[in-house]
Amino acid sequence: MRAAILTFDGFNELDSFIASALINRVTRPGWSAAITCPTPVVTSMNGVRVERQQPLSFAAEADIVLVGSGVKTRDVVGDAAILEQLRLDPGRQLIGAQCSGALILSALGLLDGVPACTDTVTKPWAVEAGITVLEQPFHAVGNVATAGGCLASHYLAGWAIARGAGRAEAEAILHYVAPVGEKDAYLARAMAAIGPYLGAPAASAA
């Protein structure tokens, strides 16, 4: 499965890179995650310039689309040219958003009637956008997931891996990246966060 990690100018490095690094640890044939951007180079909220690995049109082809967060997400939401390219289909794709990425899913109509997680800074804007904000790190309804708090990125990636490659693969990767000496506790907490949302086995047969 190919994953698009949507990354815009002003992006939060934690959100895009935790997700991409974890998904890229899936060694099954055909699995890869790509930093996916509207421009050839994007600049992070801390001035780090990163070359895109895929153009934004890749979002429509990918099997997994995770929307990163950043300090300019509200600009993205107001950019019709960008939204136009994000032809996402929750019937066919696993779709997730980290922190302010929820605003983009909302603008695309993907959170209608679906409560969502986001970060504490984004929360007022999410409420303003009509999103029902949950006080928890992760939530999913079917193929649409949201996570709140930068380090909850590993829950979002874990969910996508579990849904696409099975729970055992997700557990192995989460265990590997966890701090030494705390791996079992880290994994248990992660699976407690995402486990309740792994019910649909459809995409797990790969």
Added chain:
Amino acid sequence: MRAAILTFDGFNELDSFIASALINRVTRPGWSAAITCPTPVVTSMNGVRVERQQPLSFAAEADIVLVGSGVKTRDVVGDAAILEQLRLDPGRQLIGAQCSGALILSALGLLDGVPACTDTVTKPWAVEAGITVLEQPFHAVGNVATAGGCLASHYLAGWAIARGAGRAEAEAILHYVAPVGEKDAYLARAMAAIGPYLGAPAASAA
């Protein structure tokens, strides 16, 4: 305080970007973290091309130097031209290494008589290099710290922030980046990991 996040070809995105993103959340005047590399562009273990923010010579000037990890760290350890530029001074700098970064600190003679943390893949090489490897996520002796397991990066960054800007600043940043709904538990675990190593108050007066 200025932080150099040493980042080499083949780098692990988690290790460099969790550290840099957290340190860049310190809003005190003069604080910043920079992706610091031997070449103008470095390519991650997953093919992400990133422009450096500082050249390697910045490592000698920085107040904090954190060595990232990656799949080519042993090549770096064998590169005399790179090691030559890493004129680190634990008497003046806070120095840390994430995962395989411990091999670089060892090559620089900074782990003589100092046990260290690293990841499970690096451990055999670390033992071969004469490092006493600990089964814990974080350890520090004076101004030299090591962390093991990708997500332990937030402990390493938290330690550097606490040592340089005080414990309250580190706690505020770790709390902010933690998953929503788990912030207190996350912070408590992080401070349990790094708290025992925050004894030296000298650098906390800033």
